Amino acid sequence: MTSGMDxxxxxxxxxxxxxxxxxxxxxxxxxLAQRPRWAPVDAPGLPYGRHGRHGRLEYAEIEAPLDYAxxxxxxxxxxxxxxxxxxxxxRRRGILLALNGGPGGDNGIGRxxxxxxxxxxxLGEVYDLVGFDPRGTGDSTRLEGEDSPVTVPFDSxxxxxxxxxxxxxxxxxxEGCRRAGGELRPHVSTRNNxxxxxxxxxxxxxxxxxxxxxxxxxxxxxxxxTMFPGRLDRSVLxxxxxxxxxxxxxxxxxxxxxxxxxxxxxxxxGERPSAFALGTDAAGVIATVERTAAALFALDGGRALxxxxxxxIGTLAADRSRWDQLGELVRALLAAAASGDAPRAGELLAGQxxxxxxxxxxxxREAVLEAVTCETDWPSDPALHHAAMRDFxxxxxxxxxxxxxxxxxxxxxxxxxxxxxxxxxGGGCPAGLVVQAxxxxxDHHEGGRAMAERLxxxxxxxxxxxxxxxxxxxxxxxxxxxxxxxxxxxxxxSGAETCVPGVPRPAVPAG
Numbered sequence: 001m002t003s004g005m006d007x008x009x010x011x012x013x014x015x016x017x018x019x020x021x022x023x024x025x026x027x028x029x030x031x032l033a034q035r036p037r038w039a040p041v042d043a044p045g046l047p048y049g050r051h052g053r054h055g056r057l058e059y060a061e062i063e064a065p066l067d068y069a070x071x072x073x074x075x076x077x078x079x080x081x082x083x084x085x086x087x088x089x090x091r092r093r094g095i096l097l098a099l100n101g102g103p104g105g106d107n108g109i110g111r112x113x114x115x116x117x118x119x120x121x122x123l124g125e126v127y128d129l130v131g132f133d134p135r136g137t138g139d140s141t142r143l144e145g146e147d148s149p150v151t152v153p154f155d156s157x158x159x160x161x162x163x164x165x166x167x168x169x170x171x172x173x174x175e176g177c178r179r180a181g182g183e184l185r186p187h188v189s190t191r192n193n194x195x196x197x198x199x200x201x202x203x204x205x206x207x208x209x210x211x212x213x214x215x216x217x218x219x220x221x222x223x224x225x226t227m228f229p230g231r232l233d234r235s236v237l238x239x240x241x242x243x244x245x246x247x248x249x250x251x252x253x254x255x256x257x258x259x260x261x262x263x264x265x266x267x268x269x270g271e272r273p274s275a276f277a278l279g280t281d282a283a284g285v286i287a288t289v290e291r292t293a294a295a296l297f298a299l300d301g302g303r304a305l306x307x308x309x310x311x312x313i314g315t316l317a318a319d320r321s322r323w324d325q326l327g328e329l330v331r332a333l334l335a336a337a338a339s340g341d342a343p344r345a346g347e348l349l350a351g352q353x354x355x356x357x358x359x360x361x362x363x364x365r366e367a368v369l370e371a372v373t374c375e376t377d378w379p380s381d382p383a384l385h386h387a388a389m390r391d392f393x394x395x396x397x398x399x400x401x402x403x404x405x406x407x408x409x410x411x412x413x414x415x416x417x418x419x420x421x422x423x424x425x426g427g428g429c430p431a432g433l434v435v436q437a438x439x440x441x442x443d444h445h446e447g448g449r450a451m452a453e454r455l456x457x458x459x460x461x462x463x464x465x466x467x468x469x470x471x472x473x474x475x476x477x478x479x480x481x482x483x484x485x486x487x488x489x490x491x492x493x494s495g496a497e498t499c500v501p502g503v504p505r506p507a508v509p510a511g
Contacts, residue, residue, distance in 0.1 A: 031071070034203050036060035038082060056083045057115050062203055064135070067187050067418065068195050074183065078196055079139035081111040081131040083118055094233060096127035096210040096487070097197060099217035100469055103247070104188060104368035105134035108216075117212075120472040121480065126488055127210065134220075135196060136188040136368040143188050145367030146176030155303050156310035157293075157397050158406075163389065167382040167407045174409040177370045186415045188371040191422055194224040198231060210234040210487065214469040215443060216241070216372075218434075222424045222455060229428025234490070235457075236483055238435040238471045242447035243424040243454045246376035247410065253444040255392050255401030261317040261439050261466050262286075262398050269327045271510045276327035289313060292330055293397075295337030296345055305342070307400075308349040309333065314399020318441045318466025324506035370409045375421050378410030385411065399441060426455035433486055433493075434459050435479060437502060439466035458493050465502025476500065 038058040059081055066074040085092045098117060101108020109116060114129035123129060136143030149172070152158065152165045177185065197220070201209045210233040213221035218237035225232045241250055266285035269276050279285040296305040316326035329348060336344040379385065388405035396402070434457045436448025445461075452459040460482055467474050471483045478500045485491040 029071070031063065031065065031199060032202055034062050036062055036080060036203065041081075056118075058082045058084075059111070061139075062200070064196050064199050066184065068192065069418070076135055076141035076184070078135065078141075078200070079111055079133040080200065081114055083114040083124055083129045085124060085126055085128050087125040091126050092128070093126045094128070094208060094210060095130050095201065095204055095206050096123060096212065096234075097130045097132065097200065098212040099132070099134065099220055100214035100473070101137075101216055102369055103216050104190075104193070104372035105137045105216060106366065106369040106372075108134075108137070110134070110138045117472055121484060123484070123487060128204075130200065130204070130209075132196070132200060134193050134368070136184065136371065137366060141184065142366065143184050143368050143371060144180045144364040145173070145370060146180050147363050147365050148173045148176040153303060154307060156307040156400050156402060157393050158389070158402060160386075160390070163382070163386045163406075167385070167411070170407045170409060171412040173370070174412040174414055177367050177409060178414040180364060181367060181371065185367075185371050186418055188368055189375045189417065189419075189421075190220055190223050190372060191227070191375075191419060193220050194227050194422075197224055198228050201231060207231070208233040212236045212238070212471065212487075214238045214471070214473065218443070218447075218451065222451060223422045225429045225455070226422055226425050232429040234430065234487055235432035236435065236471060236487065237432070237451060237455075237457070239440055239443045239468050240434055240436055240448040240451040241443055243451050245447070247373040248376070248378050248408070250443075250447075251373075251404045251408070252388070252392075253446070254442055255396035255399065255404040257439070257444040258314040258317070258399035258401055258441045259396045261441055262289075262313060264439065265317040265323050265326060268323055268505065272327075272508050274511055275324070275508050276331060278327060278330060288334065289330060292334040292337060295334065299337060299340065299342040299345060301342060301346070305345055305349060310397050311400055312349065314401070314441065317398070318439060318468075319503075320439075320464060320466060320505045321503045322506075324508050373408065374410045374413045374415070375417055376410075378408060378413065380411055382407050382411060424451075424454055426457075429455075431455075431492060432457045433483060435462070435471050435483065436460070437462040437465040437467040437470060439464070439502075440468050441466055442468050452496075458495070459497045460493065461497055461499050462502045463499050464505070467502055476502070 038060045041057045041059055061077050061079055063075045064078050065071045066076050098113040099105055110133040111131045113131040117129050118124040133140040150169050152162045152169055208231050211221045218240040221235055221237050263282060266282040270279050270281040270285045273280045278288040293306050293309055296302055296309050299305060316322050333345055333348055385407045389402050392401045392405040434448050434452040436445055438445045438461055462470060470476050470479050
């Protein structure tokens with residue numbers, strides 16, 4: 001298996017340019033001649049409603065090639081938004097694009113980010129804030145997949161007997177993506193998202209762009225800086241993917257990150273036996289958690305109860321401010337399960353979220369997640385996934401860790417990517433910032449450190465924190481101040497790494 005994010009020359013153009021050649025710019029002609037027709041979000045005919053109201057937010061659309069190697073071929077639509085800078089010509093620095101969300105921008109804010117940034121930061125004084133729905137998402141040309149049936153009940157600790165059925169369900173999910181995705185699907189990729197960003201820059205008449213990316217946006221920002229280094233100005237990457245991991249490794253790292261958070265919570269709880277009575281050390285607390293999981297599974301509806309329990313263990317362990325609530329919840333659930341009170345256990349677990357595999361839309365759903373995560377190779381033998389599932393079922397059941405090890409659509413990929421993924425490289429663009437919480441459950445802290453080192457960026461590390469997407473979205477004033485100083489005034493922290501505390505742990509005395 002190729003570790004696709006770390007082995008392919010980043011500047012290989014599709015079908016033509018040899019390794020080491022310059023990355024292709026936006027296609028000439030009709031695409032560069034576009035002039036977006038901006039209109040207020042409350043103008044008649046605009047799809048207002050999901051991005052909130054802001055008096056200066058404008059919408060527009062442009063066209064982009066489906067395949068940048070065939071600029072005369074089919075076209076797609078990119079949905080843009082903008083809030084223009086208020087600081088005047090002498091203060092304006094240029095445009096700042098932003099992106100958050102899962103792989104491909106799935107479930108991100110997209111067009112709504114400028115309004116969020118204006119509300120939370122002073123960036124609108126110096127930048128035109130530009131949002132966009134990446135190809136396949138939101139109001140851009142949509143990539144869909146069939147809402148495929150699932151034959152195996154949702155289980156955080158599935159037995160070996162259902163492994164083959166889980167693989168068959170995922171194979172059918174990939175087939176549903178193939179049937180619904182058509183010719184668009186192979187071209188929904190990070191490299192094409194980067195090209196779309198550069199087309200947006202060119203159409204708006206800017207020599208360079210600045211960028212803030214969270215989660216998947218960190219990969220997109222790093223890929224853009226690698227492909228178009230001379231066109232990137234200031235850059236902030238928050239909650240970073242690892243520049244050397246493929247998508248399978250990225251998925252599995254989430255389970256490891258969650259287990260690290262659970263172990264940290266267990267150590268803290270074990271130091272407070274008088275408050276929680278779950279054990280006197282980390283091992284004793286984990287043993288109580290496992291006893292609770294087993295007791296829940298023995299109740300009526302036990303599979304669902306245990307699955308919700310495993311999910312909430314992972315979720316609350318990430319949030320240091322709620323560690324006391326997690327301890328109290330485990331104690332209450334153990335008491336309910338020990339007395340055979342399934343309804344009470346269900347009440348305690350009510351409303352806990354389950355992992356969302358896709359955004360439903362009747363018999364179709366947005367399927368960008370499944371496309372972008374196929375841009376790197378996955379082992380095609382389900383048995384290799386099954387071995388990892390057994391390991392994760394024992395070590396990392398919390399936060400639905402087993403799902404990060406099971407076969408994915410990439411295991412049964414029905415298309416060949418038109419080009420290899422990018423090998424992220426630094427040195428060609430200015431130093432920026434990487435922001436990373438050391439307990440981020442979705443983007444493991446190793447990724448932030450590796451990204452900062454790879455790009456030569458400064459690292460802002462949020463200590464003792466399970467936060468994800470911190471700058472402007474997470475309410476950390478110290479992080480916001482550091483990032484704002486850089487984006488507004490170009491002032492980077494003096495050292496390679498700056499530590500900022502996260503939210504404090506509960507004030508429960510030890511003993």
